[in-house]
Amino acid sequence: MLYSTYGAIRSLTRYWEPDMVRRIPRFVHVLVFVGALGSVEACAHRVNTRFYEPSELATLDDPSPFLKAHLASGHVYVLSAWRVDTAAGAIIGTGQLLDPNRAEVATGDFTLPADSVRLFETNVVSQSGASVGLTVMVGITAAVAAVCAANPKACFGSCPTYYVEDETGTSILQAEGFSSSIAPALEATDVDMLIRARPTERDLRVRVTNEALETHVIRHTDVLAVRRPAGGRVFVTTEGTFLGTSEPLAPAVCSAPEGDCLAAVTASDGVERFSWADSSDLGRRETIDLAFEDVPDEDVGLVLQSRQTLMTTFLIYQALAYLGHEAGRWLAAAGSLSADERASMGSIERLLGKVEVLLLDESGEWVIVGAAGETGPLAADTKVVPLAERSPSGAPLRVRLRLTQGLWRLDRVALVGLGGTVEPVRIAPRAVRRAGAEDPEALRVLVDPDEALVTLPGDDYELEYRLPERPEEHELFLEARGYYLEWMR
Amino acid sequence: MCATDTRLFAVLAVLASGACSAGTTAPRRFLPSPQEAQTEAYGAWVDFTYAVGDSVGRFQGEFIAVSADSLWAVSGTRGLVVPHAALRSGRLAYFNSSPGSVGGLAFLGTLSTISNGAYLIFTAPMWMIGGAAAAGSQARLARRDMTPLSGPQLSTYARFPQGLPEGVELADLRIKAISQAGR
Known part of the structure; x- marks a missing residue:
């Protein structure tokens, strides 16, 4: 059942992305559902047939656009624009006379004395019960879709979401905080690279929103700024070490089970490589083989920019569903679990795993040298995985990725030459605004390590940070710590 | 198309066409x-x-x-x-009575629940079950x-x-x- 439900949802959502519905203009939603209503109206009809004796002439059903007058001979008049002349005891109309084999005998205007007719027949077409049912379902679906379009994360997402302007000045989703921290016991720190932030002035504004039916408890949200090395970038490892690097080098070869995947992983452009989950084993792994040419003659690392599909979301919600009424008590009890017991709460993450990076060893075997990948289907996370081994100078470097089938969306894979460790400058917010007004209380709790900012659905804060001199020369990261509570949708 | 999807669409197709198969032996367009x-x-x-x-x-x-x-x-x-x-x-x-059209609409309705996010867990079965019932009802109208x-x-x-x-x-x-x- 679990697999079939997941399979159905996955099939319906293969081409769906969390913010896709929001990107579709609302008039398109309206058109789609108006079209659906129109289709229902057009196809689900019934015919209500009634017969009348000539003596019932005065009660003939007016709504019927046509009248059939059956004669004793087997002939039948089919009249349109008909009317009853009660005084004359006749029917007047325009149409045709058909013989018993329904061949046309005559056409034109006819006046039929009622007593010349054996039986009158009316047929009224109306909406069927199925039409009513379908209309109700269209209405329900449209209403839910409208709610989802107005507040997408109430339907599609979770976690605190962070919006920062990109190079064009457009505010875009660049980070999601502590996605797997669904209980106080799972409070965690999360570092996300603001890979598309291009600050041109020292004041950086970050919007943090609660767009889901959740309570977010944000302990802190700091910006980490690191000066880029000349001609290079700065990336962070999964362990939280910041490394200066050279400019990323795209792979020359990308080979996945479905074929060439080079176009999808070459640039950080939102075009992602992903696959379908296995139909019988959600934990089944797949491999992607990469090759890099012109590898710099220094220590190198693999940059992975990825996010998850909805598989983890589905499994977490399904697990909560299985807990039923016990879910709240179970989550509350998680705070008093032992370390081992608490570790078991991460079993989904362990079973599904991260994106493993493998290199060939001297014996020709693929060995794991690192892994990256953060929980969450919304914002892509960027990490660098240092490669402990490397090919002889001048030879292409072959790298294999091993990942759970259907779990990961890879936006970019690149090779970088690794420089030294660099220390970021931690910057706490210097102002917090809500609905355009200063909110000193929110600022106070965000900078006090013993306090936390608690947000509810619909909350929207603007955090302002003061970046170092020459902000355009800095790489920016967002460090958020906290947890969130599901409202058990 | 993998096995799971084949099953899904087979189920939808059966639901959509179930009413038709239980319908009439009349020649097409009679x-x-x-x-x-x-x-x-x-x-x-x-x-x-x-x-x-x-x-x-x-x-x-x-x-x-x-x-x-x-x-x-x-x-x-x-x-x-x-x-x-x-x-x-x-x-x-x-x-x-075009039960196939109603079934087709039910199929499209099921697909449209993609716009309902997580709530498609409720609305997709609604369309599958309600759509099959509507198609069946529509077929019975003319029989x-x-x-x-x-x-x-x-x-x-x-x-x-x-x-x-x-x-x-x-x-x-x-x-x-x-x-x-x-x-």
Whole structure:
């Protein structure tokens, strides 16, 4: 059942992305559902047939656009624009006379004395019960879709979401905080690279929103700024070490089970490589083989920019569903679990795993040298995985990725030459605004390590940070710590 | 397409077409649409079995007329008069209620729940179950089981609801033209 439900949802959502519905203009939603209503109206009809004796002439059903007058001979008049002349005891109309084999005998205007007719027949077409049912379902679906379009994360997402302007000045989703921290016991720190932030002035504004039916408890949200090395970038490892690097080098070869995947992983452009989950084993792994040419003659690392599909979301919600009424008590009890017991709460993450990076060893075997990948289907996370081994100078470097089938969306894979460790400058917010007004209380709790900012659905804060001199020369990261509570949708 | 998706779409297809398969044996386009039924003057399509001595015969064709004791029908090749007492079972269809279109709409409705995010867990089954029920209901709209119906009830669906006219011979009657029926 679990697999079939997941399979159905996955099939319906293969081409769906969390913010896709929001990107579709609302008039398109309206058109789609108006079209659906129109289709229902057009196809689900019934015919209500009634017969009348000539003596019932005065009660003939007016709504019927046509009248059939059956004669004793087997002939039948089919009249349109008909009317009853009660005084004359006749029917007047325009149409045709058909013989018993329904061949046309005559056409034109006819006046039929009622007593010349054996039986009158009316047929009224109306909406069927199925039409009513379908209309109700269209209405329900449209209403839910409208709610989802107005507040997408109430339907599609979770976690605190962070919006920062990109190079064009457009505010875009660049980070999601502590996605797997669904209980106080799972409070965690999360570092996300603001890979598309291009600050041109020292004041950086970050919007943090609660767009889901959740309570977010944000302990802190700091910006980490690191000066880029000349001609290079700065990336962070999964362990939280910041490394200066050279400019990323795209792979020359990308080979996945479905074929060439080079176009999808070459640039950080939102075009992602992903696959379908296995139909019988959600934990089944797949491999992607990469090759890099012109590898710099220094220590190198693999940059992975990825996010998850909805598989983890589905499994977490399904697990909560299985807990039923016990879910709240179970989550509350998680705070008093032992370390081992608490570790078991991460079993989904362990079973599904991260994106493993493998290199060939001297014996020709693929060995794991690192892994990256953060929980969450919304914002892509960027990490660098240092490669402990490397090919002889001048030879292409072959790298294999091993990942759970259907779990990961890879936006970019690149090779970088690794420089030294660099220390970021931690910057706490210097102002917090809500609905355009200063909110000193929110600022106070965000900078006090013993306090936390608690947000509810619909909350929207603007955090302002003061970046170092020459902000355009800095790489920016967002460090958020906290947890969130599901409202058990 | 992987196995899971094949199963999903097979289920949807069965749900969508379930009503059609339980429908009628009428040739394609023999049955008028609801709008055409307002102006056409042919009988319903009948498919029934009847006793012939110790054996059972089956007849498919157009329903011509019914009286207190007999039923008349014609096919492309012959006419048949059957006493009510010999009628074993049968079903008639008198217009094309387009259950397939309703099933298709239900399929599209199921797909449209992609716009409902996590709530498609509720709305997709609603469409699958409700859509199948609607398609079934739509198919039943145009169908009648013949055996529980009395002569006057059956006459509603005959070419001659007033009864077989005097002077009209069954052998002279032709079923709704094949070309007209789109075959």
